[in-house]
Amino acid sequence: MCGIVAIIGKENACRHVLDGLKKLEYRGYDSAGLAYIYDKKMFNIKSVGKLNKLINAIEESKFSKLESSKVAIGHTRWATHGKVNIKNAHPIIYDKKVAVVHNGIIENYEKIKEKSFLKSYDFETTTDTEVIPVLIDNFVKKGKSFFESAKSTLKIIDGAYAFAAIHQDFPNEIFVSRNTSPLVIGIGSDFKVVGSDSHSITQLVNQVIYLEDGDYAIIRNKEIEIFDKKDEKTHRKIVNVNTDIGFVSKDGFRHFMEKEIFEQPNVLINTISSLLQENDKIDINTQKIGIKKNNAILISAAGTSFYAAIVAKYWIEKIANIAVSVELASEYRYRNPSNVGFSSMIVISQSGESIDTLMAMREAKKLNLKTTAIVNVEGSTIDREADYSLYTRVGPEIGVASTKSFTSQLTVLFLIAIKLANENKTINHKEYQSFIKLTKSLPNSLSKCLKMNDEIIDIAQKIKNTSNTIFLGRGYLYPLALEGALKLKEISYIHAEGFAAGEMKHGPIALIEENLPVIMFLISDGLEDKSISNLQEAVSRGARTILIGDRKSIKKAKFVNYSIEIPEFEKKFASTFSPILMAIPAQLLAYHVARERGTDVDQPRNLAKSVTVE
Ligand code: F6R
Numbered sequence: 001m002c003g004i005v006a007i008i009g010k011e012n013a014c015r016h017v018l019d020g021l022k023k024l025e026y027r028g029y030d031s032a033g034l035a036y037i038y039d040k041k042m043f044n045i046k047s048v049g050k051l052n053k054l055i056n057a058i059e060e061s062k063f064s065k066l067e068s069s070k071v072a073i074g075h076t077r078w079a080t081h082g083k084v085n086i087k088n089a090h091p092i093i094y095d096k097k098v099a100v101v102h103n104g105i106i107e108n109y110e111k112i113k114e115k116s117f118l119k120s121y122d123f124e125t126t127t128d129t130e131v132i133p134v135l136i137d138n139f140v141k142k143g144k145s146f147f148e149s150a151k152s153t154l155k156i157i158d159g160a161y162a163f164a165a166i167h168q169d170f171p172n173e174i175f176v177s178r179n180t181s182p183l184v185i186g187i188g189s190d191f192k193v194v195g196s197d198s199h200s201i202t203q204l205v206n207q208v209i210y211l212e213d214g215d216y217a218i219i220r221n222k223e224i225e226i227f228d229k230k231d232e233k234t235h236r237k238i239v240n241v242n243t244d245i246g247f248v249s250k251d252g253f254r255h256f257m258e259k260e261i262f263e264q265p266n267v268l269i270n271t272i273s274s275l276l277q278e279n280d281k282i283d284i285n286t287q288k289i290g291i292k293k294n295n296a297i298l299i300s301a302a303g304t305s306f307y308a309a310i311v312a313k314y315w316i317e318k319i320a321n322i323a324v325s326v327e328l329a330s331e332y333r334y335r336n337p338s339n340v341g342f343s344s345m346i347v348i349s350q351s352g353e354s355i356d357t358l359m360a361m362r363e364a365k366k367l368n369l370k371t372t373a374i375v376n377v378e379g380s381t382i383d384r385e386a387d388y389s390l391y392t393r394v395g396p397e398i399g400v401a402s403t404k405s406f407t408s409q410l411t412v413l414f415l416i417a418i419k420l421a422n423e424n425k426t427i428n429h430k431e432y433q434s435f436i437k438l439t440k441s442l443p444n445s446l447s448k449c450l451k452m453n454d455e456i457i458d459i460a461q462k463i464k465n466t467s468n469t470i471f472l473g474r475g476y477l478y479p480l481a482l483e484g485a486l487k488l489k490e491i492s493y494i495h496a497e498g499f500a501a502g503e504m505k506h507g508p509i510a511l512i513e514e515n516l517p518v519i520m521f522l523i524s525d526g527l528e529d530k531s532i533s534n535l536q537e538a539v540s541r542g543a544r545t546i547l548i549g550d551r552k553s554i555k556k557a558k559f560v561n562y563s564i565e566i567p568e569f570e571k572k573f574a575s576t577f578s579p580i581l582m583a584i585p586a587q588l589l590a591y592h593v594a595r596e597r598g599t600d601v602d603q604p605r606n607l608a609k610s611v612t613v614e
Contacts, residue, residue: 073166187224468511
């Protein structure tokens with residue numbers, strides 16, 4: 001993952017790099033660092049931990065000419081190769097002369113280290129990155145220019161990466177290259193800036209160039225020369241981007257995650273109003289999605305977005321009678337999938353940068369499928385490469401755990417389902433109108449669900465000291481059980497597993513022991529008695545049971561230890577909308593357990609918001 005910022009030609013370059021890095025911490029926060037050149041000398045400062053540590057370290061010590069330098073590169077790391085320590089923190093610097101900040105993985109780094117022409121080099125870090133400054137140094141020492149040296153380096157390294165490099169003997173140049181990992185160049189009048197995403201640089205520029213795969217560039221104060229993978233000089237489109245939307249604040253909430261949970265009623269209004277016209281027509285072009293008669297739809301994604309895909313499968317198959325296949329993006333790419341019976345792939349991604357999802361989409365393109373992205377970040381790689389994009393429009397999601405993205409993705413997917421159902425005539429006009437009316441009522445219903453907060457705090461206090469939990473759900477609530485478990489484990493570090501309620505007896509029931517919390521999401525949909533039996537089976541084996549359900553199902557399952565009733569929703573449709581409504585208690589439970597345990601809710605250990613490595 002990792003975030004990169006680089007600047008050339010601007011006063012106080014280091015401060016601007018730090019500002020950019022602040023916006024890139026979602027890409028990793030194990031360690032951070034920056035390097036700058038002043039008077040043909042390279043300086044650097046690094047620290048382990050979050051960016052604030054680096055900022056404090058800079059403030060505490062006087063760094064030579066830090067304010068005066070006009071060329072600087074910076075990095076916030078999510079470790080892939082090499083432990084989290086100062087040596088492995090970026091910029092990786094060779095011989096105090098060449099500095100590199102890198103995002104991604106150099107896959108053949110071990111082989112490169114063994115090359116005979118690098119025999120005299122001592123590698124000081126355990127990173128894959130270090131081969132880049134070493135190779136550049138080697139070519140510079142052989143008499144090549146910085147640009148030619150970096151270009152020759154590209155011929156040797158393999159992998160998915162983006163990097164920026166500077167050399168103290170060539171202080172007027174930054175070399176950048178991208179292969180799969182994103183990189184964007186911002187154009188100022190007499191300075192240039194580079195970032196891992198456009199958001200990290202729009203406080204400085206409002207025109208950017210997105211490099212394409214295989215591109216590399218040499219950047220000077222007033223000039224950018226870009227070359228494509230065939231080494232031909234090329235021009236890439238200049239794109240106007242919204243100027244800085246500013247740093248997002250917590251608005252009085254304790255954590256971004258809490259704010260983002262509570263923001264859902266409001267942001268869902270944006271999602272819905274951007275896709276629903278005044279005449280209640282849905283502004284989604286199913287021809288652009290590429291759905292053909294008698295073909296199934298493929299949906300691919302990762303993590304929470306994948307769970308949204310499973311819900312979509314259940315909706316689209318039931319409401320529109322179109323077969324849907326869901327694929328974990330990380331699996332799809334390498335398993336030589338068949339395209340028989342498919343004409344379209346929908347990918348779902350908040351960040352628009354998850355490499356697994358991007359690669360699954362590229363694979364689908366190779367198989368001649370039309371691609372549609374349901375994405376939050378406009379201008380992200382997935383957005384730009386998809387044939388057609390639908391936006392969730394929930395604004396920046398800062399907490400690592402996906403919350404408002406999930407409910408908005410579900411809303412977009414639900415609108416696709418009813419649009420298809422309407423076109424396929426699997427629902428009549430009256431049913432269509434009811435679905436639209438209820439979709440419009442979702443923000444209000446989510447507000448009511450948020451009132452469950454206090455009750456959930458009580459439950460959180462009761463289970464906060466457990467080391468294992470099980471989440472159960474059936475039908476539309478099966479993917480929510482998976483999501484509830486993911487949410488809890490990623491931010492509280494409690495081991496949590498989600499299962500389809502009916503699967504318990506096929507193995508997982510062996511895990512039940514005295515006092516193990518078993519959390520079930522339940523809605524009376526005609527099958528509730530079956531799920532209640534599954535819960536009984538857990539109770540018989542000593543589990544502590546927590547039921548999050550509607551009034552009717554709670555009445556039926558009087559034996560549970562704790563129950564939380566969700567607000568009433570139009571009976572006939574409560575089950576259909578249940579994954580959106582019950583997402584709120586699932587998120588609140590994870591949030592409060594984590595908060596009670598004192599974990600770092602917004603930036604949990606080992607995670608990053610945007611997963612750009614395989
Ligand atoms: C979990 C979470 C992750 C993401 C996954 C995909 O809370 O946030 O599981 O859902 O990494 O990310 P996007 O949607 O950005 O592709």
